[in-house]
Amino acid sequence: MTGSGSTAVADAWNGPVGAHWAEHHTRYDAMLAEFDDALFAAASIGERDRVLDVGCGSGLTTRLAGHRAARGQVTGVDISAPLLDRARSLTDGRELPHVGYVLADARLHPFPAGAYDVVISRGGVMFFADHVAAFTNIARGVRAGGRLALLCPQPGLPDGEERAALGRLAALAGQDRPVQGELAAAMASLSEPSRIREVLAGAGFADVDVNGETRRSCWGRDAPDAVGFYLSRTPGPTVPDATRREMAAVLRPYESGRGVLLGAGVWIVTARRP
Numbered sequence: 001m002t003g004s005g006s007t008a009v010a011d012a013w014n015g016p017v018g019a020h021w022a023e024h025h026t027r028y029d030a031m032l033a034e035f036d037d038a039l040f041a042a043a044s045i046g047e048r049d050r051v052l053d054v055g056c057g058s059g060l061t062t063r064l065a066g067h068r069a070a071r072g073q074v075t076g077v078d079i080s081a082p083l084l085d086r087a088r089s090l091t092d093g094r095e096l097p098h099v100g101y102v103l104a105d106a107r108l109h110p111f112p113a114g115a116y117d118v119v120i121s122r123g124g125v126m127f128f129a130d131h132v133a134a135f136t137n138i139a140r141g142v143r144a145g146g147r148l149a150l151l152c153p154q155p156g157l158p159d160g161e162e163r164a165a166l167g168r169l170a171a172l173a174g175q176d177r178p179v180q181g182e183l184a185a186a187m188a189s190l191s192e193p194s195r196i197r198e199v200l201a202g203a204g205f206a207d208v209d210v211n212g213e214t215r216r217s218c219w220g221r222d223a224p225d226a227v228g229f230y231l232s233r234t235p236g237p238t239v240p241d242a243t244r245r246e247m248a249a250v251l252r253p254y255e256s257g258r259g260v261l262l263g264a265g266v267w268i269v270t271a272r273r274p
């Protein structure tokens with residue numbers, strides 16, 4: 001791997017967190033699927049575009065980009081070996097021969113200069129140790145006039161459905177918060193539009209636009225299923241059945257014919273390399 005800086009965040013994506021995302025990729029894709037239309041509308045990928053998907057994880061967006069850039073090239077880059085293994089196993093080389101993956105830290109990887117028309121990322125750009133350095137490195141790979149389309153999480157509003165419900169689940173399970181430690185800080189590191197603008201301008205991007213999108217993310221088939229998934233993300237002492245039932249009661253109001261849906265917001269960010 002290029003630039004395997006051993007940070008706690010990189011270790012998490014190569015350890016239990018990456019393994020969880022790889023095992024439950026279908027569920028994570030379902031959670032994020034509601035935002036895909038907005039991301040791909042912003043990316044406006046053309047048939048011959050050369051696309052880089054940063055922090056591609058198990059690669060659904062890389063493959064979706066591959067279908068759009070049917071006569072181009074699509075590369076997914078990710079720091080997580082378990083997730084890239086999953087991405088490779090899910091990518092049919094006969095159907096998408098122009099889609100490939102690179103195991104690397106996008107902050108340090110020597111991307112070929114000017115090699116990409118479009119850079120996309122569905123939630124893969126918040127985890128860099130140094131955001132300006134990372135986007136400066138990525139910018140080198142973007143041709144003049146090329147563009148970025150990124151999804152970053154909004155800060156959960158205190159009264160927002162997802163944040164409120166997950167906060168109550170965490171309290172019942174005896175956890176400080178739904179996502180622990182350095183990963184939580186990294187997740188929130190590009191949640192403020194002013195910070196996003198500062199980082200991208202600092203890396204030399206122009207025409208930065210930040211648009212809010214709110215959707216309902218699916219956390220499970222029904223409340224008990226969503227509780228099981230929630231607890232599987234944060235392994236710890238066994239949670240008694242009575243507590244699980246209390247947790248399921250928190251989610252019951254959000255059950256629908258399409259599963260447990262919790263409202264959440266993201267920023268869709270676009271920018272251009274001058």
Ligand SMILES: C[S@@+](CC[C@H](N)C(=O)[O-])C[C@H]1O[C@@H](n2cnc3c(N)ncnc32)[C@H](O)[C@@H]1O
Pocket residue numbers: 013018028029032054055056057058059060061077078079080083104105106107121122123124125127128129
């Ligand atoms: C929230 S997941 C999103 C994964 C994928 N984009 C998706 O939508 O399913 C964040 C991804 O960013 C990757 N990542 C974190 N730091 C990275 C870095 N420095 N370089 C490349 N990928 C990184 C993680 O390994 C993980 O796959």
